[in-house]
Amino acid sequence: MNIPTTMTAARMHAVGSAMKIETLEMPKPGDMDVLVRVKACGIVPNLHNILANWPTWFPHMPQPPLPAVFGLDPAGEIAAVGKGVRGLKSGDRVYVNPGRSCGTCRHCRHGDHISCRHYAFQGYFGFSTEALQTFDDYPIGGLSEYMVAPASAIVTIPDNMTFDQAARLGYMGTAYSALKKVKAGPGDTILVNGVSGTLGIGGVVFGLALGVNKILGTGRDRKLLEEIKALAPNRIEVFSIDDGSVTDFAHAHTDGEGVDAFIDCLGPGAKQETFLQGLRGLRRGGIAVDIGAVAGDVPIDIHWLMDHNQRLYGSAWFTAQEGQEMADMVASGVADFSILETQSFPLADVNTAISGIAQRHGGFSNYVIHP
Structure with missing residues (x-):
């Protein structure tokens, strides 16, 4: 692949300013x-708030130093690989998991990269001040023509998955990982609060793919709820x-x-009571994931939980790994991103795009940038 010496990117120079x-x-x-x-980079419903308010809301969770190239969910083609990379090559179709860790602390050595003190989302925000080193290592997010990422973060995607669909893997994957934590599978009944939203739809797609018996979904918008039920009327x-x-x-x-399990997808603006009602909907021995x-x-x-x-x-x-599992499920046809x-x-x-994303068709809408 012919690689130019420069690239085009969208950069933000001041908090809340236009890129x-x-x-x-x-x-x-x-x-x-x-x-x-990068062929497609997903943008999420709360991105405008993240860019404008994050330093005020969560000062202990830093964003990349400005000016910065944001962009959480990139998908595209590998243009070049480092000399130590095996199993990946130029031209491979991929999704880039933005989760970054140091790779050498005791948590990383145990395979628990998300628990690393340096953990950060490339092109988004970190979870502690230690994440600033991670941003120094990987400063460019997906709102750019090209980006560098560690080979360990790469998910290869099948031919029957478009780049636009792959750019939604982040939020679909958040729900998938929750389902894996509760070991959702055949015979189970799961409750998904906020089922028609960006996170909730992932719970439906992968709940069905994992073979759960019944998905119980809650929300406000009755029309969206009926559209969710229509995806599998006998199981939802x-x-x-x-x-x-x-x-x-x-x-x-x-x-x-x-x-058997309760997945709560409700965001900061939702009522706490709805979350608490979901907890009380668990069976004995049930598992809840927020x-x-x-x-x-x-x-x-706590006494009740105990x-x-x-x-x-x-x-x-x-x-x-979970990202690769999702891509493989799409390849086999058991998970449907259509x-x-x-x-x-x-x-x-x-x-x-960022300012207009609030006008969306619930979680069905998939907003992407084509760099």
């Missing part, structure tokens, strides 16, 4: 890195939280026992 389209020097991969020609039941208690809904579909981050200090009855032998996890992202409705924009229109 500027600029020409930058071509980044060079290290020995264990790959250079990726939906419920509007305006119609009553999520707990009662869960018990009504499990003969009063409760669900991936939406309902805001504030939530009053949880007495009922229940577990509550927080799950931040997914591993490259439900996504892509709206694409050229890199020059990135600011328009």
Whole structure:
């Protein structure tokens, strides 16, 4: 692949300001890195808030030093590989998992990269001040023509998966990792709060693919809920939280026992009570995973959790291995990304795309930038 000496990228120079389209020097991969020609980069519903308010809301979780190239979910083709890379080659179609860790701490050596103190999302934000070193190592996100990433972060994607679909793997993968944590599978009934949103749809796609018996989904928008149910009418039941208690809904579909697992996808603006009702919808021994981050200090009855032998996890992202599993499930046909409705924009229109993403068709909408 012919690699130019410069590239075009969108950079933000001040918090909350519009991104500027600029020409930058071509980044060079290290020995264990790959250079990726970005074909599509996903943008998520909360990106405008992330860019404008993150330093105020979460000052302990730094963003890349400005000026910075953001972009969380890139997909494209490998343009070049470092001399130590094996198993990947120029021309491979790939998704880049943006999760970065130091690779050498005791957590990384145990394979638990997400627990690394240096863990950060390339082109997005970090989880502690130690992440600043990670941004120094990998400073360029996906809103650019090219980017460098470690070979260990690469997910190869099949021919039946478009780059636009692959650019949604991040949020689909967040739900998939939650399902893996609860060991969701045949015979299980799972409850997904916020089922029609960006995270919730991932719970549906991969819940069905993993063979769960029944998916119980909650939300507000009745039209979106019916569209979710139509994906698998015999395996999905939906419920509007305006119609009553999520707990009662869960018990009504499990003969009063409760669900095997509860995946909460509700974001910071959602009611805490809905999350708490979901917890009370668990069976004895059930597992809850939060991936939406309902805001504030939530009053949880620890005695209840103990007495009922229940577990509550927080799950931040997914591993490259889990990313590869998802891509392989799409390749085999058991996971269907065709439900996504892509709206694409050229890199020059990135600011328009970010400001207009609130006008979307729930989690079905898939906003991407084509650098």
